[in-house]
Amino acid sequence: MPLVRNPILPGFNPDPSVLRVGDDYYIATSTFEWYPGVQIHHSRDLANWTLLTRPLNREAQLDMRGDPDSCGVWAPCLTHDGKKFWLVYTDVKRKDGSYKDTHNYVVHAESITGPWSDPIYTNSSGFDPSLFHDPDTGRKYFTNMLWDHRRRPHTFAGIAVQEFDPEAGKLVGPRRNVYAGTDLGLVEGPHLYKRKGWYYLLTAEGGTGYDHAVTIARSRDIWGPYETDPSKHVLTAKDHPLAALQRAGHGDIVDTPDGRTYLVHLCGRPITQQRRCVLGRETAIQEAFWGPDDWLYVKDGPVPSLYVDVPGTRDDAPYWEPKHYTFSPTAETKSNAGLPLDFQWLRTPEPERIFSTAENKLTLIGRESIGSWFEQSLVARRQTHFSYDAETIISLFSPEDERQFAGLTAYYCRFNFFYLTVTAHADGQRELLIQSSEASWPLGSLRPSTLLEPVIIPNEGKVKLALSIRGKTLQFFYALPDSSDAADKELKKIGPVFDASIVSDECGGHQAHGSFTGAFVGLAASDLNGTAARATFDYFEYRPVRDESDRYDV
Structure with a gap:
């Protein structure tokens, strides 16, 4: 089998x-x-x-x-x-x-x-x-x-x-x-x-x-x-630092109708020499059995196995399918406030204050900063692959100054994120900026939260934002689809190559055993003027990429 x-x-x-x-x-x-x-x-x-x-x-x-x-x-x-x-x-x-x-x-x-x-x-x-x-x-x-x-x-x-x-x-x-x-x-x-x-x-x-x-x-x-x-x-x-599944614990038991026993448990799959788990803590399964002494044993345990015999066979094709998300308050999304089920937002039970899908697009209502613990306008889906591409188009956003910004983010928590934003200078001229939590940088390194000089863009028209993660590296891109210049319709790199492994449990800004979630990728908008400026997004794409250099994605 x-x-x-x-x-x-x-x-x-x-x-x-x-x-x-x-x-x-x-x-x-x-x-x-x-x-x-x-x-x-x-x-x-x-x-x-x-x-x-x-x-x-x-x-x-x-x-x-x-x-x-x-x-x-x-x-x-x-x-x-x-x-x-x-x-x-x-x-x-x-x-x-x-x-x-x-x-x-x-x-x-x-x-x-x-x-x-x-x-x-x-x-x-x-x-x-x-x-x-x-x-x-x-x-x-x-x-x-x-x-x-x-x-x-x-x-x-x-x-x-x-x-x-x-x-x-x-x-x-x-x-x-x-x-x-x-x-x-x-x-x-x-x-x-x-x-x-x-x-x-x-x-x-x-x-x-x-x-x-x-x-x-x-x-x-x-x-x-x-x-x-x-x-x-x-x-x-x-006691097995080279095992493929690390951080194995927090389990629960289930029996099949024919009497087989399985243990589900959390695990982590570290990358880089720092052993960072960018996908957070995941769920794995192990075959188990009750011994003649009436104690529970994991087959081939206690070290967790990467491959396990279960009743079914898995079709991996859906895992590798690219996802093109559109936004509309259909029956399929009604239970998730109009978002595709893969998406979540942060903390608030009042989603109508932070986003709308009423016009078959996603409109984010700028609230507090991306690092707020109270009310921030951010919707995102889990990163479920070590390598992927993501993109979106902001079709309508007219920031008045540097306190209004919206864009595409690779996000873990307020302590570690990367964020490509459409914003404006104090005189109202639109520009692109890459922002990050200061804590995303190595300890002892004092870096500003803005990570490059702004790129001036037209005050009107659509802006395409994209990112590519390949294991531990992250690169942002942008394009201006409304431009008459063919070169502006193609994605251009913006900013340096970043260390994507920063968006992980191990860099979550807490003491040991203190960061518990995982990497997300999604869309955000803030209005620190308090005027609830709106940013409209046409779609969101998430495209898994097979990276043969990655021992987990082969």
Whole structure:
């Protein structure tokens, strides 16, 4: 049987929670500050996955205005109790320093595509919540890691279990700390299962960097004590720096109808000597099995395999197809505020304030700067290939001065992005500028946020903007399609070749284990005058490129 190559969900798709209902498989992944919240992919064979829905799509469920970078929606858990779907998630309001403000919620729906309920608040004692439906008793139990700000640097205090009463809509009874983890530390990401009279607790340990691991423990009583697997880690690449899949951890288990067991987990694929994961944390799958000792093992593990035997065979053709996106409020995009489903925006539950597709084009309404944590006009899709081309045309934008700008961006967060903009000089003359976060430059290097002298362009007419990423290099281009000069209709290079690997977890401006998303490419507009200047884009193209020099894209 042909093997499927990992990852099964390339690009920013971390913290997978997997579920089978009948013949349908679902994976829910974290979206952090990107709106709508939680991505749910669907498959019938564990090989071919399609983005299906993002359930947290209205203000009553999620409002992330003010959430810092890499906060927002962490580690969703998707389950089914035989009658309805349940989704639990954290909305993180602060993560850096001693304190964590982590609010946990539960929503439910009869159909995976919704409508999903308003949220039930549960607690704020830690993050990575999950919901377990005991098949024998019918009772529900809520788990999350506990945060103890007093114990620095060992602030991960263990895994808590508490009963959840769905009728009362709250946690009930005592909360008990049932598992402290192993000496690897940083125990989080709990999932409970029941098999042959054992309660199994699957956890993540070692942080989200290169020491990440999946650990399992078990007990005859849901309240413990839990015994750690003698092998300690079910899955990890921490002792194998040359393994293709690194940062392997945060897993979840699913069984096929014929009794095979699989473990889904996050991973990273580093490039450059700095081992930067430009695609962020991705979702991979491993075949697993229960041994005669009733412990879980990964086939050929604990190091994650690049190729895995799953029930289906994958058609890779869609992965390499170029995408030409147009914008219109059709039925297909209605659930995503008029955007193609591949696109998201940042933080706000009021998309009508930052963009419109009413005229079959994308009009961005200039708000705060590209680095704002509150209201910025930026729509983008994930970078899912190590090499690609992207382009757009700005058909209408008349900036008055240097505080109004719009264009094409390769974006990770406010700490690291590259941004080719149409803007204007103080006298109103339009020009092109490349902007970047100052933190995108190497430590100790003081660079301005504007990266080249402006290129003067006509005050009227369309402007084509493009970029090409080839592994670790990024080059911007532009053209003037309305010009009568044939040379101006062809793409011209603008600016130097940049280090594309800066747009990565490892350069996210945080301490170790502190940046959690992935690279995006998209369109943005700002009006720092506060007059909501509008920029209209005709289309957006994303074209994957096979780069034979790249060990992942061959």
